[in-house]
Amino acid sequence: FAEASAAGEVATPELKHDIAKVGVVGTGTMASGIALVFAQSGYEVTYVGRSQEKLDGVVGYVTKNLDRAVSKGKLDEAGKEAVLGRLTGATEREALADVDIVVEAIAEDLAIKTELYKDLDRICKQGAILATTTSSLPITRLGEATSRPESVIGMHFFNPAPVMKLVEVVTTPATGADVDETVKALCAKVGKVAVSCGDRAGFIVNCLLFPYLNDAVKLHESGVAIADIDAAIKEQAGFPMGPFELLDVVGNDVSLAIQKELYAEFKEPGFAPAELLEQKVAAGELGRKTKKGFHDYA
Ligand code: 3HC
Secondary structure (H helix, E strand, C coil): CCCECCCCCECCCCCCCCCCEEEEECCCHHHHHHHHHHHHCCCEEEEECCCHHHHHHHHHHHHHHHHHHHHCCCCCHHHHHHHHHCEEEECCHHHHCCCCEEEECCCCCHHHHHHHHHHHHHHCCCCCEEEECCCCCCHHHHHHCCCCHHHEEEEEECCCCCCCCEEEEEECCCCCHHHHHHHHHHHHHCCCEEEEEECCCCCCHHHHHHHHHHHHHHHHHCCCCHHHHHHHHHHHCCCCCCHHHHHHHHCHHHHHHHHHHHHHHHCCHHHCCCHHHHHHHHCCCCEHHHCECCCECC
């Protein structure tokens, strides 16, 4: 479908699999945002977390976002209730038995994800698509943990998921063309823009973005003030956020993990994580989620 016609037009991707029910695994910021994206687009969503408390956190995130839309006059109360009504929480993975696609957004840890994919392989119906939001782990390895690597694909959303339009659709050598096309069509249905990439560290965006963020930390280490760097990039270079503001949104732990992956894969000496980034993580100053990172959010 991606081939251009003689007129130079690219065919629109089509849903090769019926998608009505979506499963989301995880209860963090990305998982909550992704659950909201699908529920707002009319899909029935089953989200799975490890405890009722974590499931309540997803409801809290979604409600806060919907309340903000209501207060801005973009949604009415009935619309809000309809979105909430399409979301069902579960603490058992078995609840994913009848979903058409699972979008997984759990910890960035290969052992933890591999265990999940083995379980999804056991639980999910045949033909269900198993999508991961990993930003730094080899998706090929997740496919190998299942008996259906043709159904495994990357769907890399960006933070904040309800706002950022881009989704990197990452195929492994085993991913079926029908799965690739369906995921791209699904992205369009939920208002996202899909780009294709192969299974390599950083995909497209992180491969370019994180060395820049890491360099910003090194520039600060050399004596330039955080406020000046943020202002220069934001006010003059036209970025929506300065690098330190963005590091705090993404999380310094996540950023460090991504930078380490890039360094390990590309062996570029300049990709070595900045000392101060390591220190921030060691000190638990992870960004907005801990109310302190490169900036304070008390
Ligand atoms: N969750 C949900 N919605 C949010 C939000 C959040 N955290 N933050 C802002 N919004 C919504 C607002 O409600 C508003 O919605 P509306 O248009 O319907 O009214 C809209 O976004 C714009 O918000 P604001 O006017 O308050 O603020 P800004 O115009 O400054 O936009 C921003 C905020 C969209 C976050 C913008 O600053 C931005 O684009 N920042 C860069 C984000 C970025 O680059 N993300 C990618 C990080 S890399 C990554 O995710 C990869 C991963 O692997 C780590």
